[in-house]
Amino acid sequence: MLTEINFDGIIGPSHNYAGLSRGNIASSSHAGDVSQPRAAALQGIDKMRHNLALGLPQGFFMPLDRPDAPWLATLGTTPADAEGHLRAQAWSASSMWAANAATVSPAPDSADGKCHLTVANLVTMPHRSHEWPGTLAQLRLAFADPAFAVHAPIPAPFGDEGAANHMRLCSGHDGQGVEIFVYGVGGGRFPARQHLDASKAIARHHRLDPQRTLFIRQSDTAIQGGAFHNDVVAVANEHVLFTHETAFEDREGAHAEIRAAFPAVEIVEVPASAVSLPDAIKSYLFNAQLVSLADGGGMGLVLPTEAQDTPAVWNWLEEMIAGNGPIRRLLPVNVRQSMANGGGPACLRLRVVADPATVDPRFIADEAKLDRIAAVVAAHWPEVIAPGDLASATLVNDVRKARATLLETLDLGELV
Numbered sequence: 001m002l003t004e005i006n007f008d009g010i011i012g013p014s015h016n017y018a019g020l021s022r023g024n025i026a027s028s029s030h031a032g033d034v035s036q037p038r039a040a041a042l043q044g045i046d047k048m049r050h051n052l053a054l055g056l057p058q059g060f061f062m063p064l065d066r067p068d069a070p071w072l073a074t075l076g077t078t079p080a081d082a083e084g085h086l087r088a089q090a091w092s093a094s095s096m097w098a099a100n101a102a103t104v105s106p107a108p109d110s111a112d113g114k115c116h117l118t119v120a121n122l123v124t125m126p127h128r129s130h131e132w133p134g135t136l137a138q139l140r141l142a143f144a145d146p147a148f149a150v151h152a153p154i155p156a157p158f159g160d161e162g163a164a165n166h167m168r169l170c171s172g173h174d175g176q177g178v179e180i181f182v183y184g185v186g187g188g189r190f191p192a193r194q195h196l197d198a199s200k201a202i203a204r205h206h207r208l209d210p211q212r213t214l215f216i217r218q219s220d221t222a223i224q225g226g227a228f229h230n231d232v233v234a235v236a237n238e239h240v241l242f243t244h245e246t247a248f249e250d251r252e253g254a255h256a257e258i259r260a261a262f263p264a265v266e267i268v269e270v271p272a273s274a275v276s277l278p279d280a281i282k283s284y285l286f287n288a289q290l291v292s293l294a295d296g297g298g299m300g301l302v303l304p305t306e307a308q309d310t311p312a313v314w315n316w317l318e319e320m321i322a323g324n325g326p327i328r329r330l331l332p333v334n335v336r337q338s339m340a341n342g343g344g345p346a347c348l349r350l351r352v353v354a355d356p357a358t359v360d361p362r363f364i365a366d367e368a369k370l371d372r373i374a375a376v377v378a379a380h381w382p383e384v385i386a387p388g389d390l391a392s393a394t395l396v397n398d399v400r401k402a403r404a405t406l407l408e409t410l411d412l413g414e415l416v
């Protein structure tokens with residue numbers, strides 16, 4: 001039975017604030033802060049527990065080996081000798097944001113009846129551009145069953161940031177869907193990370209039906225306002241599209257195209273007059289997991305606690321819930337350590353529609369397994385990392401050992 005499984009990136013022991021992502025306001029404004037890797041990972045685990053308790057199938061991905069010495073070797077240097085900016089790029093725990101791991105097209109959408117995944121090249125940001133080999137190894141392991149086809153990255157220079165710029169409308173996760181690829185056009189102060197040619201190449205590799213595939217331009221206003229990915233201003237689930245008024249470059253045209261391709265769509269739009277773009281970005285209202293609740297409970301919005309702290313946002317949400325719309329519940333979660341680097345609840349997960357029996361069980365979560373992961377995190381993840389600590393050879397050894405212990409605990413030695 002095909003169902004949606006959310007795979008969360010476990011927040012790695014090297015989590016730190018280096019301000020590496022231009023155009024990501026949270027990342028820039030927290031540059032130089034002292035991070036708390038242990039608390040960060042435990043917050044992520046608690047989010048998984050929260051979603052399991054809602055009856056949602058849950059998986060996870062392992063953190064990657066950081067600092068990435070093989071990548072630094074290709075640049076002729078080492079973790080000990082690298083210049084500060086390269087060292088920070090090698091240290092980033094950015095693979096935690098699993099929404100950027102890959103673009104996923106579920107089996108019912110593809111001509112060959114397989115679930116296709118294309119690992120994201122993430123070429124726009126140096127610290128993310130070296131994630132894909134580790135991510136690809138992991139996807140090939142988790143999704144080795146013939147039910148899946150896992151593709152290599154789209155070549156540079158066509159930037160691809162994975163599912164963060166991809167939405168799917170359907171009447172049920174296991175049915176045929178309409179896939180929406182959202183791309184940006186560069187030239188502004190902040191980079192557009194998703195290239196149209198990358199999105200089109202993915203649609204071809206995934207053998208999608210052109211009649212059920214849309215390419216929609218993200219608004220430059222949103223990108224220049226700090227929405228570096230579409231999932232900062234829009235999210236879809238089943239027949240619902242929850243979006244900010246400023247999300248798309250041609251709002252009316254985009255809505256019309258979406259309605260034509262999927263007439264049953266219900267567009268829940270937040271007007272800029274009620275929630276400004278800066279408030280939407282600060283609160284990450286749209287970087288929520290819009291989930292189908294069990295037993296006909298409608299949909300729930302798993303959103304960051306920051307949304308509660310932003311009065312315009314919370315007021316709008318409470319009014320929406322009081323109405324008769326498809327989104328019935330507000331479910332705040334605390335992922336503040338990730339949020340300070342610009343990653344909300346939706347960034348931390350990759351949605352894969354699949355039969356759980358076809359996924360390598362080592363990547364599937366249950367409470368007992370999360371207890372074991374949390375115990376490793378509590379014992380081995382650094383409590384704090386300050387920017388100057390990245391030069392410490394002791395800390396390099398500690399974060400490597402922490403990850404190795406987790407891999408061993410979960411019997412994932414292939415990923416060492």
Ligand code: SUG
Nearest residue numbers: 018019020021024027099164229347
């Ligand atoms: O790519 N932050 C990530 C946040 C990714 C959020 N993902 C989604 N929206 N799906 C990024 O900008 C900050 C790392 C640093 O500054 O050290 C960072 O990479």
